[in-house]
Amino acid sequence: MGQKRLAAMIEQDTGVWLNNSFDNQEWLEKHYSDSAPSKRSICYWYAEFKRGRTDTDDIPSTGRPNDAVIPENVEKTLKIIMSDRKVKVREIADIRKISAGSVHTIIHEHLGMKKVFSKCVPCLLTPEQKQQRIDDSKSCLDMFTRNKSQFLRRYIAMDETWIHHFTPESNRQSAEWHAAGESRPKRPKAQQSAGKIMTSVFWDTHGIIFIDYLQKGQTINSDYYIVLLERWSVYYIALLE
Template sequence: MEKEQHRSVIRFLHLEGKAYEEIKDRLVADYEDHAPSMTTIRYWFNEFKRGRTSVFDEGRSGRPKEVTTEDMVIKIHDIVLADRRVKIKKIAEMVDMPYERVHNILHQHLKMKKLSTRWVPRLLTVDQKRNRVTTSKECLHLFKANTNQFLRRFVTVDETWIHHYTPETKEQSKQWTSPGERAPKKAKAVPSAGKVMDTVFWYSQGIILIDYLENGKTITGQYNSELLDRFDAAFKEKRTLPYRKKLLFHHDNAPAHSSAVATEKLVELGYELLPHPPYLPDLVPCDFISYFLQGIKKLEYRWAKCIQLKGDYVKK
């Protein structure tokens, strides 16, 4: 009779005008670990709201309900909207229907499917989304105003870790064996893979400069400033024709990039900085490069998609 007791409490508190959360707190206080889930509470709350007075399950006709009615579709839809993570088995128990029928209603009638959470760098605020849209519009305008000139002027840089070697995974170590042969052995304890930080400068024609950071050093504003001098010299050697407009330089907002000494160096070199406010990891060509020219051209799609999504993250 415990579930009927739960429902009686839900009905009583509903009639008193209590909200879902207040009812949940009351049931937890009274029943502790045996309290019903929030999904169950919301389901019965909505049942009583629609006028139901009985706290007992509806009588069965000798076999589970298999007829899909409009009311049943609405009930199941309400349950799912109340708890997006509820399992089909739980819904079937709540509405007294076979698992297969609930599955059919969810997929065929409600056209719903269960998807895993998509991970994003952070949950963006309204202001951050607006800033992303503004920046994307500005960059897209520059790109479309003169695409060929944009591609000739555009240079970008990014840092990445390069591992000395990649340890073999368990899946990669699988070998064919004959009947009776034992599985091959492999020691778990192996030297950790060493790695080095490298900085890559590139443009539509290819890589301009790669810098490998010495062991024990970190990339600071001063280090980045000196690296920009080396890049400038390397770039002047590579380009065959002088540009009438400034080089269009792009980098992210890492502390070494946005430091005062690095910013002063960019001004000294006469570069025009492409805007890139915080929280734009999905709008960096280095992160979705299909190499050089095509990687830069994809920026147009990313900026347009960011505007379309009103500043939300663009799927890769």
């Protein structure tokens, strides 16, 4: 039984209910066994209607108005955030001399903003570098459209990866065929070696063409790539011949 229904029953015949509160509670428990209100609820509504209450709606609460959430603070908070996207709520509260809760309300409810983590990307490109990539991609797409087979035959990709001096067997690599009842094979726990080497790999549609290993103490920079491409060109020309 909801409180509105209980209040309406009391309101219809307040005198009868007030004179027989114990019997009325028993009657409610008999007819509303699963949702009968407590004696405290019955007494509360008795007292309310006895004091002259005339409705069963909840009395609206009169909370303290938030004086800090005003258009001026909303505008100032937006300016602070736009000048420093990483600013903390506490810092905004200290600058504007308002509570952190008020800052939360301004940011989420009035500005519709939230703090998000940055997304990791391989590198940050300048507008010129982005445009160069777009032009190169369009050029490759044009060549591919004109002659797909010739383009794929001549298209060569390159990437770099670290290769450890020792890499332990994976679970799949260590799998063995065993008959029912035989115990599982055991192997000692091993980790990848600390020693590793940077490897540059060139490949085309038929597979790997050229592999280059970075010498110890050498740094990957523009000079390294110039030498690497020269070595690759010599090797590829010899391969074609």
